[in-house]
Amino acid sequence: MMDRTAQTRLAMLAGATLALVLASGCRMGPKYQKPAPPAISASSYKGNTLNAEDASGWKPANPSDAMLRGKWWEVYKEPELNTLEEQLTANNLSIRVAYENFIAAEAVVTQARAQFWPTITTNDTWNRARTSSNQKVSSTTNTGNATSIWNLPISVSWAPDFWGKVRSQVENATSNAQVSAANLENVKLLQQSQLAQFYFEIRGQDNLQKILDGTVAADQKLLDYAQSQYDTGIGTYVAVAQARTTLNTAKAQATAVGLLRNQYEHAMAMLLGKVASDFTVPVRAATFVPPPIPTGVPAQLVERRPDVAAAERKVAADNATIGIGYAAFFPNITLTASGSLQSALGSKLFEWPSRTWAIGPQVAETIFNHGLYKAQLHQYTAIYNADLATYRQSVLTAFQQVEDYMSNTRIYTEEIERQQDAVKSAQEYLDIETDRYDIGLDPYLNVMVAQNTLLTAQSALNAQRISAMVASVQLVQALGGGWNAADLPTPEQIKAKPAPGTYDRNQ
Numbered sequence: 001m002m003d004r005t006a007q008t009r010l011a012m013l014a015g016a017t018l019a020l021v022l023a024s025g026c027r028m029g030p031k032y033q034k035p036a037p038p039a040i041s042a043s044s045y046k047g048n049t050l051n052a053e054d055a056s057g058w059k060p061a062n063p064s065d066a067m068l069r070g071k072w073w074e075v076y077k078e079p080e081l082n083t084l085e086e087q088l089t090a091n092n093l094s095i096r097v098a099y100e101n102f103i104a105a106e107a108v109v110t111q112a113r114a115q116f117w118p119t120i121t122t123n124d125t126w127n128r129a130r131t132s133s134n135q136k137v138s139s140t141t142n143t144g145n146a147t148s149i150w151n152l153p154i155s156v157s158w159a160p161d162f163w164g165k166v167r168s169q170v171e172n173a174t175s176n177a178q179v180s181a182a183n184l185e186n187v188k189l190l191q192q193s194q195l196a197q198f199y200f201e202i203r204g205q206d207n208l209q210k211i212l213d214g215t216v217a218a219d220q221k222l223l224d225y226a227q228s229q230y231d232t233g234i235g236t237y238v239a240v241a242q243a244r245t246t247l248n249t250a251k252a253q254a255t256a257v258g259l260l261r262n263q264y265e266h267a268m269a270m271l272l273g274k275v276a277s278d279f280t281v282p283v284r285a286a287t288f289v290p291p292p293i294p295t296g297v298p299a300q301l302v303e304r305r306p307d308v309a310a311a312e313r314k315v316a317a318d319n320a321t322i323g324i325g326y327a328a329f330f331p332n333i334t335l336t337a338s339g340s341l342q343s344a345l346g347s348k349l350f351e352w353p354s355r356t357w358a359i360g361p362q363v364a365e366t367i368f369n370h371g372l373y374k375a376q377l378h379q380y381t382a383i384y385n386a387d388l389a390t391y392r393q394s395v396l397t398a399f400q401q402v403e404d405y406m407s408n409t410r411i412y413t414e415e416i417e418r419q420q421d422a423v424k425s426a427q428e429y430l431d432i433e434t435d436r437y438d439i440g441l442d443p444y445l446n447v448m449v450a451q452n453t454l455l456t457a458q459s460a461l462n463a464q465r466i467s468a469m470v471a472s473v474q475l476v477q478a479l480g481g482g483w484n485a486a487d488l489p490t491p492e493q494i495k496a497k498p499a500p501g502t503y504d505r506n507q
Contacts (some may be wrong), residue, residue: 024481028163028330029323032316035388037302037395045295047406055333058413058468060406061294068294072482073196075291081199084272088195089188091273098180098187105166105177106494112173115166122262123289125151138431153340163330168323174491175317181489182310189306193477195271197470198264203286204259204466210285211458212254219247221453222434239444246448250455287465290409290472295479298399304480305398309390309488318384325377330366376413398478405475426454 035052048060068075073085088096130146161167229235265283302308339357342349348354366373430450436442 001501008108012144017353022251023471026072026163028169028326029498030319032319034312035315038392039094042298044297045406047297047403047410058410059292059420066294067204067296067300067480068479069484072476073192073417075293075476076196076288077291078199082198084195087272088191092191092271093273094182094191095188098184102177102180102184104169104171105180106339109173109494110171112166112170114507115159115169116154116161119484121155123153125149127151129436144256148345150343150345150491151340153219155338157334157336158336160330162333162338165324165327168320170218171322172317172324175313175320175493177494178313178488179310182306185487187307187308187481189477189481189483191271192481194474196270196473198271200288200469200473201286201466202261202268203284204462205257205264206283208287208459208462208465209254211255211455211462212250212257214394215250215253215451215455217232219243219250222447223247242444242448246451276493279312281413288469290413290468293472293475293479295402295406301402301479302395303485304483306480306483308391308394308398308484311394313385314387315384315391316507318380318387320379322377322384325380328373328376331363334362334364336360372471401478402475404470408471412464412471416468417462419464421459423454423457423461426450426457430454
């Protein structure tokens with residue numbers, strides 16, 4: 001039996017061993033260095049540079065203006081849109097799915113960190129048994145008697161992180177949680193952008209409906225006039241038939257507007273987490289002009305795109321996986337200790353002689369696996385290199401999208417200015433032909449051609465206005481909305497383990 005002095009020495013030795021383990025722990029694998037994006041030499045976007053011919057078109061805000069932050073949709077100064085965006089942030093199911101994925105990723109971090117600590121288990125038992133009386137030769141001293149055994153064991157097992165495997169696993173899980181957080185922000189931006197685009201599409205359809213309703217009313221008056229001319233013998237029936245055809249065509253176009261509007265309305269209901277049958281957007285004809293969008297300078301774009309941040313964090317996770325692969329080459333060392341209280345009598349279970357204990361390390365090492373670990377390390381390295389290329393590709397895509405939508409917004413607004421002149425000319429043309437028809441100089445066919453010309457010009461102008469607003473929203477999305485890399489949760493925030501339902505980092 002070990003006396004108390006020996007036990008004290010054993011405890012001191014175990015403590016010294018533990019301190020040595022903690023002091024000698026090392027980290028396998030490469031140290032992560034944030035990859036550099038493709039070289040950015042431009043001091044401004046090409047779309048920010050306007051020549052004299054472009055001077056009347058849309059212009060972004062000055063690079064020195066404050067960047068969009070948080071609720072980026074407020075730049076459009078549309079209270080109805082603001083209300084809808086707030087509802088989307090709270091109720092959109094795609095955002096909810098991305099949020100739950102983030103919570104799950106945080107839980108994986110907690111699981112990985114749990115490996116830093118010992119595992120303590122117990123398996124308390126009580127057993128009463130009787131042995132056979134007919135065992136003539138037996139080592140059991142209580143042959144033929146009933147006995148009870150009380151057992152209160154405790155086992156402690158700990159695998160010190162000698163080679164940094166657990167640290168690499170935690171780093172991998174933390175980086176993946178940041179990937180999930182960035183994906184959440186990217187899903188938010190995508191859903192918010194789609195809602196804004198659908199909103200402006202609906203308003204454009206309402207404006208088109210107003211144009212077509214006005215055309216129908218004008219065509220009805222011309223039909224009435226042609227009919228009265230024919231009834232008095234002044235006009236011809238051909239003019240009546242042509243006027244009726246023009247009117248019916250305009251009515252059909254006016255009816256068809258509802259088809260596309262309804263589809264946009266149903267899509268908005270889906271984004272807002274509502275049943276399409278219960279959701280309605282009030283009709284309100286309105287035209288909009290894209291506001292100046294603060295674009296900043298190209299060097300800021302990498303820090304403003306959540307998808308780029310997600311791609312970079314994926315590279316960091318891959319780097320940690322390489323560390324896990326290196327640690328696999330080294331032995332697994334586990335320190336175990338167990339003790340229990342055992343007694344045949346419950347009344348003596350907690351007495352000092354009832355104690356038992358055992359302590360000792362375990363070392364496990366793979367002697368031969370035919371290059372398995374080396375192949376896994378090559379696999380991890382290849383995945384890292386592939387995701388590194390994906391990260392750089394995401395940066396190039398971001399710049400392409402910004403330039404695309406900046407150019408689209410500017411060109412659409414220039415087209416609008418020219419199309420407004422075309423509408424004005426078409427209206428003058430219709431007025432002239434109507435007057436000439438009224439005094440009998442020209443047939444009604446000329447009026448019909450002029451009406452179609454005006455309607456085509458008005459419809460084109462309305463479509464260009466919609467396209468300009470949609471391109472403006474797409475530009476905001478390409479710029480990252482109101483997000484910034486500083487909004488990405490830090491490893492410390494992730495380790496804080498927020499309770500489900502409390503994630504609100506973008507509010």
